[in-house]
Amino acid sequence: MKFAIEVKNLSHSYGNRTVLKNLSFPISMGDFFIIIGPNGSGKTTLMKTISGIEKLQKGQLVILDRPLQNYTRKALAKIIAFVPQMISVDFPFTVSEVVLMGRSPHLGILGLEQKKDLEIANQAMTFTGVEHLSKRRLDQLSGGELQRVFITRAICQESQIILLDEPTASLDLAHQVRVMDLMEKLKEEKKIAVVMVSHDVNLAAMYGDCLLLLKEGQIVSMGKPGAVLTYKTLEKAYDCMLLVDESPLGKFPQVTLVPQKLKTPRK
């Protein structure tokens, strides 16, 4: 197996608005791959195309050496799990029920879980540390707990690739770190590929093995955080003034926003 995902000449448009323009890049197995970029740069569309939610319009997607269109929905679900950004909790399922839903692509024709499925769900809950919540209902959870439950569900799916759409977006600082640490632990211990869309360049700098910076559906830069997160590429992508230096924690780039009032005339 060469790559987890290979994107080849991928284009996507909504009506006559093109959001992804001829993208080509690989994602390696065992990588923490983070997609960053300004609003409307096509991050979420890219994620939805890879997960099979959006139909593949133009180009090719190769998942574990097989073209995407050769997979049935169920077969794809065994390989790719997806944690969406907006999660609705209209119906009062309990945490363990939701986690068990992750087993659905593996269930037989009647859709009933066996003992083995329960064990896998238990292990997933232990792994993410949500077993104490197992009997709680979704509407009784905080945003951070909810996010971890949905990640647990994705782990329970036992897929080799997990996609996450801005999982830290509405979380406080402690929960952000917790979610990111969890994904890193998952990558390290299960050797799976974690692909995440994020707005937080500093988190991306600290956790990402490989970053992809998008703007208007095209690749601005891709590679190690140190190579992608430079003043030049970031300013090109975001059109705003930024300061990039080294994090006090060492080896990572650190991006600081520059407010209008502190801007000095450029050379």
Place this chain on the structure above:
Amino acid sequence: MNLKTPFLIKRLLAVSFLFLLLIFVAMFLGLSLGSTKTGLNEVLKSLLRREEADPVLNTIIWNIRFPRVLLAALVGATLSLGGLVFQALLRNPLAEPYILGISGGSAIGAIIGILMGLSRFPGVSFISFMGSIATLLLILVMSSGQSILKKDSLLLSGVMINAFCSAIIMFLISMTQDYRLHNIIFWLMGDLSMATIRQAVILTAMLFPCYILIFWLSHSMNLLLMGKEMAQTMGVNIKAVTVTLLLTTSFMVSATVSHCGLIGFVGLVMPHLLRLLFGPDHRVLVPACVMGGGAYMVLCDLLARTLPEQGEMPAGVITAIIGAPLFIFLLKRSRQ
């Protein structure tokens, strides 16, 4: 380390056993009680050893009460299940089996049949069934293509069709003056009194495949509640599942409504009631709705025909009079 949810298969068996018992008790009561007073052991004799029992009693039990009890059970089961499916598909707690306008088309058909002086079965039933199928086709055309997955457009189409049909129903009623008016009103309130054994058998054959199909899709309904995107990435073909569920449910509701009129409320309240008792897992709720809804309707119909000294009440009156307070009580208790 243990998962505290009871193992699903055990839970399913327990719920099924409980409700099977319930529906048997309900049906037995339905067969035993009525305007002709009968002793319990005579009823048992007629049920178990038919040839030894009193022929008059046999006729009452097998030709009058049995079709009616069976029809009531089928109606309760179908409407509860229909409400459950629509509440899940439309993600709307107020959804009920009639929400897409099936009732309107069915009622127009039935009224036309009654005005034409046709017999209840097969005449009125047949035209009524055609009416509801026509509305179903109309909904499908109106929300054809991708928009069938957009619950709001589906919901709005249904509301509009219902409004339009109500206008026609009012018009037809206002033009009618003779004895047929009474028949129309009774049909609109829901009426099980004209049940025949042939009717009940035909309905059974039409409805059971629908129940099985819906049970088969029940786990997909669970996943759909997590949102379309997540359902898709867990292997659900959302378009196929949505369309199949919509068509199956509409078909089975059309079939029942055309035989018994617009019995209200059971389809709205039973799914909620059972959800409060057993949680939101549709793999448990589907069988619970079929058996629980059936038992509830049999009991309501029993009350409807035994409570009044003379004649009987429409069953729809009883379903709401008992169901609404029961539901509010359970809702209040679950909030605590």
